[in-house]
Amino acid sequence: MAEAGRDEEPELSVVLVTYNSAHVVTAALDGLGERRGTEVVLVDNDSTDGTADLVRDRYPHVIVVESGGNLGFAKGVNLGVRHARGSFVMLLNPDATIAEPDLRALLAAARRDPGSVFAPFVEQPAPQRIVSAGWAPSTWRMFAHYSGLSRLGRHARWLQGHYLLPAQVRSPVRVDWATGACLLLSRGLWDRLGGLSERWFMYAEDVEFCWRVRSSGHDVWLLPEARATHLVGASDGRRTDSVDPAWVVNLREFHALTMARGRASTASWTVVVAAGLASRAALAAVRHGPRSDAARRFSAYSAALVRSHR
Template sequence: MIETDEPATPVPLVTVLIVTYNSRSTIRAAIDGLVGSCEIVLVDNASPDGTADFVENTYGSRVTLIRSGENLGFARAVNRAAEYARGRYLLLLNPDASLDSENIDLLTVAMRAHPGVGVAAPDVIEGAGEFRTMAAGYEPSVKRMFLHSSGLSRLGKYTARLRGHYLLRDQTRPNQPEFVKWVSGGCMLVERTVWQHLGGLSERWFMYAEDVEFCLRASSAGWKVAVFPWARAYHSVGGSSDDSSGPVRTVWLENLYDLFVLRYHPSTVHAASWRGVVAVGFAARSSVFALLASVRPAYRGDARRFAAYARAAWGLPSPESVPSA
């Protein structure tokens, strides 16, 4: 995976950009399959668990390590890593995700075969593969968000009109590209020229929503965004829901609404519709899973999670209260 302009100066085809924070226990799986085949640039966001020392001691000069003196968040750290990248393609990769050089080859070959594609991703298998949602999807419109929050997007396998904000795995065909509006920054391949044209990720958010916003900008600028499902990556996450008492993270939803307001400049009524349909959709799903939990207790975690999303959506501010860009 090395392109050579001159024999003495090898230029990497792909530069992998990784941001770490307390990632010592997972980072090895992300790096081991890539060392020697890709340029790797890693920004450590001041991890107190010794991630940076572990990377330096284990990989030495094979990984370009940048030690941040503070936690920059995802977007700022990725943008900083990109300043050191030399590859024709930039691969954003989470520290708890992994793919090997063969699957990177599949992605770069696919992008070359589809010259209109500026941003792409493999099929990212979450956990043990039990999740229906893919790390890709469509714009966060009122319609798409209602289909997602209510669960009606499961009918999208019969007609694309019913696809929600997230693409579902049974809505793709294994040997055909799926053209979408966004792919996750957890495993995203971007042509360097596209990255430079768009100026990297928006630093408006500490994390979450910046990948959706970047892809929407790429799409508006004329590039296609695609999932090539014959390439595979793996993301290590919890494989099942539980009913633990820990807080449910809703920042992804809050930032998505912020993006919706920032990008589409909705009227007060339009924004209220977004908040309302998302709240009602998640509340309905929570009620269904609460009933199912009486038979199968494992569903209690899902019911609690969807209820938290419903409350978060209902409490979002009016567009007048959202800071401008």
């Protein structure tokens, strides 16, 4: 473990978890720089592409923690926070970047309200159709999203879906969840809530964490004046044509654990979301061909959701 930069007590600890992330992590670390009052803790989940050595060589101020195995996202984050000393903690994906002015805006908001969680508007590769934040994944919110009703939600919040749309975020919004790709909160709140749930290897832990934040009487804020970028799915160096349905399977499990009123409620959620994904697959097949990446992905997500419910 590198111990550079441990002399001064930091105000902020930025925690990243890497797995074969050498191709993207340099942009994240360059964006952070060597910020005064900030320490960077990087947990490497047994990368085989030299990520840990690359970071040690190029960024000696970064605290590198080698986990000894691929622990997954939540366990890696929790391990990193245990090594952190800041009074505020920011989670940052290795394929995400945030500039100094935007980080300052998040930190200033957290200083004013250390009992809340703050997230920037996360910009994704164009075209950006959704925002990685929104409302808890109830059956209605999922239906609103996949049916297209959420497009009418700019002035009617009850029509908004699980994911907010860019036009619906013009000022700070109190939301039910925001992506764990970039979140900032006080260490005190993190410790009170016990960190991320380690139930899942990856995906849904950010929604579940924000659920506990809200359930404990605190708020999750999306601040559009702060911006970050996220190359969705690029952090682990996998083939870009791979399909991992864990995000939707885990989301359904989260719904079943926290929101469902029995098996019938979970079955209804499954039907709504699987049908929505299948409709997206059909639309992509018409527009781009049945073998297009989008058609294949949406079809695989829908099928995995149905199979896992049996």
